[in-house]
Amino acid sequence: MDRRVVLQGVASVAAATMLPASGRAAEVSASRRWIPSTGAEIPAVGIGSWITFNVGSDPALLDRSTGVIAAFLEEGGGVIDSSPMYGSSQATIGYALAQLDAAGKVFSADKIWTSAADAPGQLTETGARWGTSRFDLLQVHNLIDWQANLELLFALKEAGRLGHVGITTSHGRRHDELERIMASQPVDFVQLTYNLADREAEARLLPLAREKGIAAIVNRPFRRGALIRGLDREPLPAMAAELGAGSWAQLLLKFILGHPATTCVIPATTQVDHVRENKSVVRGPLPDAAMRRELAAYFDDL
Amino acid sequence: MQWLDYRLRDFLLFAPDTYWRLFEQANQAVWPLPLIVPLLLACCLAARRRAGAVPYLVTGLLAAAWAWCGGYFVGRWYAPVNWLATYAVPAFYLQALLLLWFGMFRNGFGGQPVTGARRVVGWTMTAGALLFYPLAALPRGQGVIAGEFAGTAPDPTAIATLGLCLLTRRLTAAACLPIPLLVCAASFLTLRAMESWQAWLLLAAAAATLGVLATNSRVR
Numbered sequence: 295m296d297r298r299v300v301l302q303g304v305a306s307v308a309a310a311t312m313l314p315a316s317g318r319a320a321e322v323s324a325s326r327r328w329i330p331s332t333g334a335e336i337p338a339v340g341i342g343s344w345i346t347f348n349v350g351s352d353p354a355l356l357d358r359s360t361g362v363i364a365a366f367l368e369e370g371g372g373v374i375d376s377s378p379m380y381g382s383s384q385a386t387i388g389y390a391l392a393q394l395d396a397a398g399k400v401f402s403a404d405k406i407w408t409s410a411a412d413a414p415g416q417l418t419e420t421g422a423r424w425g426t427s428r429f430d431l432l433q434v435h436n437l438i439d440w441q442a443n444l445e446l447l448f449a450l451k452e453a454g455r456l457g458h459v460g461i462t463t464s465h466g467r468r469h470d471e472l473e474r475i476m477a478s479q480p481v482d483f484v485q486l487t488y489n490l491a492d493r494e495a496e497a498r499l500l501p502l503a504r505e506k507g508i509a510a511i512v513n514r515p516f517r518r519g520a521l522i523r524g525l526d527r528e529p530l531p532a533m534a535a536e537l538g539a540g541s542w543a544q545l546l547l548k549f550i551l552g553h554p555a556t557t558c559v560i561p562a563t564t565q566v567d568h569v570r571e572n573k574s575v576v577r578g579p580l581p582d583a584a585m586r587r588e589l590a591a592y593f594d595d596l
Numbered sequence: 597m598q599w600l601d602y603r604l605r606d607f608l609l610f611a612p613d614t615y616w617r618l619f620e621q622a623n624q625a626v627w628p629l630p631l632i633v634p635l636l637l638a639c640c641l642a643a644r645r646r647a648g649a650v651p652y653l654v655t656g657l658l659a660a661a662w663a664w665c666g667g668y669f670v671g672r673w674y675a676p677v678n679w680l681a682t683y684a685v686p687a688f689y690l691q692a693l694l695l696l697w698f699g700m701f702r703n704g705f706g707g708q709p710v711t712g713a714r715r716v717v718g719w720t721m722t723a724g725a726l727l728f729y730p731l732a733a734l735p736r737g738q739g740v741i742a743g744e745f746a747g748t749a750p751d752p753t754a755i756a757t758l759g760l761c762l763l764t765r766r767l768t769a770a771a772c773l774p775i776p777l778l779v780c781a782a783s784f785l786t787l788r789a790m791e792s793w794q795a796w797l798l799l800a801a802a803a804a805t806l807g808v809l810a811t812n813s814r815v816r
Contacts, residue, residue, distance in 0.1 A: 348610045350676045352617050381609050381677045465606070518605065564611065 330507035340373030342562035348381035410442030433460035538578030633747025651706030655699030721759030
């Protein structure tokens with residue numbers, strides 16, 4: 295094994311040395327990571343629900359989604375992320391969790407996607423769709439009315455009705471404002487877009503997340519599949535074999551999870567075999583900083 | 597202007613297979629009701645020269661079709677996967693009211709027949725939407741029961757309405773054009789985001805309608 299390869303379990307040692315004195319390790323292993331603010335531990339690969347679980351009341355597609363979540367649980371479970379913006383995705387997750395009797399077996403993450411005045415009603419509806427009254431994480435979606443909505447979420451957390459508070463953005467937008475919020479607000483989580491093609495978060499947001507002890511959830515790891523489709527005909531770089539990545543999808547996830555600030559990545563899928571493939575990336579080694587730079591350069595040259 | 601950075605696909609809330617299966621689900625739930633509007637409209641149009649009440653019947657059927665399409669398909673089936681569609685439902689009801697007004701107070705789709713390109717385009721769009729549009733489900737590997745039927749699905753309903761508007765000389769028929777044209781525009785964008793060839797049918801229908809009206813000054 296190449297000395298540059300960060301082995302499973304060894305990552306924590308390297309990462310811990312880079313943390314501020316007051317901070318806990320951002321990750322304990324390649325497959326499970328700490329949430330710095332509370333010390334809770336979650337699997338590094340979660341699952342998103344944008345588009346894939348928005349299936350309405352179609353029984354066949356509801357059952358397909360249930361199969362995906364069943365496989366996700368078999369592979370260790372973890373963060374399931376949704377939003378009121380995602381159509382019927384919340385209801386699909388609630389349906390699947392009820393079918394699998396697994397309501398308390400996932401790290402439930404959802405969002406407020408409305409003004410503060412309407413937020414309490416939306417949260418009630420969100421809980422009803424999931425079939426839960428307490429979420430592990432609630433986030434302010436795309437910074438909407440973030441000051442008042444964060445106040446509401448902090449109050450819920452203080453009252454013991456919520457595990458963690460977060461804020462989200464996507465598509466690399468409003469990073470300046472997000473940075474100000476991360477610097478000034480005691481959020482537990484930040485959710486942002488980061489992948490081989492969208493690396494802006496490397497400059498300030500991810501280092502700030504490490505510095506402030508904010509867990510980072512990475513969305514759009516495949517740019518909604520476009521990255522995989524675009525790379526499908528390109529040869530994998532030599533380091534893929536070294537990392538045990540058999541596909542571009544696995545290499546893309548390893549690139550994200552190799553960043554020491556990444557707590558969790560949430561690829562969305564409709565296919566059971568893709569869930570298993572995504573989950574398997576943390577069983578092998580992850581790239582260190584030098585390999586990640588090399589991979590980014592390889593990608594940029596394509 | 598960060599909105600300009602978004603791609604059309606970024607606004608799509610659902611997967612194509614979910615969208616196409618909506619028609620199958622909606623049709624199955626009330627089968628064979630989706631067949632009735634296209635068949636009745638086709639029969640009325642075939643008998644248009646034999647009965648004076650046909651223009652009123654056509655307009656009334658079309659009004660019922662828009663109301664059913666908005667309330668049943670858009671509101672009941674489409675809105676759960678596309679919350680934007682919730683806001684479109686009132687437009688379908690408004691179109692139904694406009695058609696009722698057109699039928700009751702402006703004698704509906706009657707009067708002197710149109711001629712030339714306008715006649716060809718009008719009949720092509722009407723017949724295509726009523727009889728052939730549902731067959732577009734077949735290349736997707738679905739059965740006819742998953743087809744988009746005029747009166748249930750928005751796109752053929754809009755195209756048939758545009759076609760019928762072209763087949764009348766009445767100037768007031770223009771009041772019935774904006775909403776079907778907007779439906780064509782919205783569906784074109786949705787289907788383009790889904791990379792479906794059917795997007796071009798919507799664009800062609802809207803372009804043909806506007807083109808014929810722009811070049812034909814004999815709208816009476």
